[in-house]
Amino acid sequence: MALDTAWKLHPQVALRPEPFGALLYHFGTRKLSFLKNRTIVEIVESLPEHPNVRAALDAHGIGEDAARPYLRALETLADSHMIVPS
Structure with a gap:
């Protein structure tokens, strides 16, 4: 993870807050990720x-x-294209 790079959610990713953290869904790749914190x-x-x-x-x-x-x-989110460089 490049610490000196700006990042953002991929435009095709939706983040839904949950009591445990959040769900991220990528509409382009149909991948689902869980953030547990x-x-x-x-x-x-x-x-x-x-x-x-x-x-x-x-x-x-x-x-x-x-x-x-x-x-x-x-890094995991970047590898799965949930976040992208700004």
Whole structure:
């Protein structure tokens, strides 16, 4: 995950909040993803508001030492085209 790159939800992806986190559905690929943590949901939703991933993590109080699981989740979303570079 490029920390200095801006990201956003793919235009064909819908995010539906759920009590456990959120569901992401990609209408183009028909893939479904689950976000099982409200913090990662908030980070994904806020990506367009920040100049890069590092700023999005910082805005949510995620320091370098705690960033690994969030970066892994974002990498998975990028690999499945749920999020794309802005």
